[in-house]
Amino acid sequence: xxxxxxxxxxxxxxxxxxxxxxxxxxxxxxxxxxxxxxxxxxxxxxxxxxxxxxxxxxxxxxxxxxxxxxxxxxxxxxxxxxxxxxxxxxxxxxxxxxxxxxxxxxxxxxxxxxxxxxxxxxxxxxxxxxxxxxxxxxxxxxxxxxxxxxxxxxxxxxxxxxxxxxxxxxxxxxxxxxxxxxxxxxxxxxxxxxxxxxxxxxx
Numbered sequence: 001x002x003x004x005x006x007x008x009x010x011x012x013x014x015x016x017x018x019x020x021x022x023x024x025x026x027x028x029x030x031x032x033x034x035x036x037x038x039x040x041x042x043x044x045x046x047x048x049x050x051x052x053x054x055x056x057x058x059x060x061x062x063x064x065x066x067x068x069x070x071x072x073x074x075x076x077x078x079x080x081x082x083x084x085x086x087x088x089x090x091x092x093x094x095x096x097x098x099x100x101x102x103x104x105x106x107x108x109x110x111x112x113x114x115x116x117x118x119x120x121x122x123x124x125x126x127x128x129x130x131x132x133x134x135x136x137x138x139x140x141x142x143x144x145x146x147x148x149x150x151x152x153x154x155x156x157x158x159x160x161x162x163x164x165x166x167x168x169x170x171x172x173x174x175x176x177x178x179x180x181x182x183x184x185x186x187x188x189x190x191x192x193x194x195x196x197x198x199x200x201x202x203x
Contacts, residue, residue: 057139
């Protein structure tokens, strides 16, 4: 009897997984999920910052243009700092600061593409400065895109409302300002080696 037991032996038991993040049923251990847990809320917070900045930039641009169209258009410019800074309403069919008026549809497509790229990039966003920079770009692009879609002379050909007129410089709006500020911030972050996912590299 003992000899039979020795020959037959005992049933093999499944090997214990070597990896610390797995259990016998193939599922990850709870402590591994807890280790990755803080990254997800942090990413969601950065995305929330991006869209909050974008919404703020978009709303102040939209409200300012509504006021300009209602109160300033077809009226004399308002001097803010003598001749150095005035508010003068104009309609701009070109890009920022009045460049390229013959390519309105192209600029509309570019603005829409920028919005799509930013929305896709937001999924990998873990950097607060990048969230602010992309939020400024997104809000500014949305502001001018709204004009191009809904203002005359027609859909995708609409003229953007500009009103900030410094002396010896092109007339622009708050959406243009947001785009420029966001672009400058992105250049600074790139030179400092900070990526949108929060990693820092030095060349």
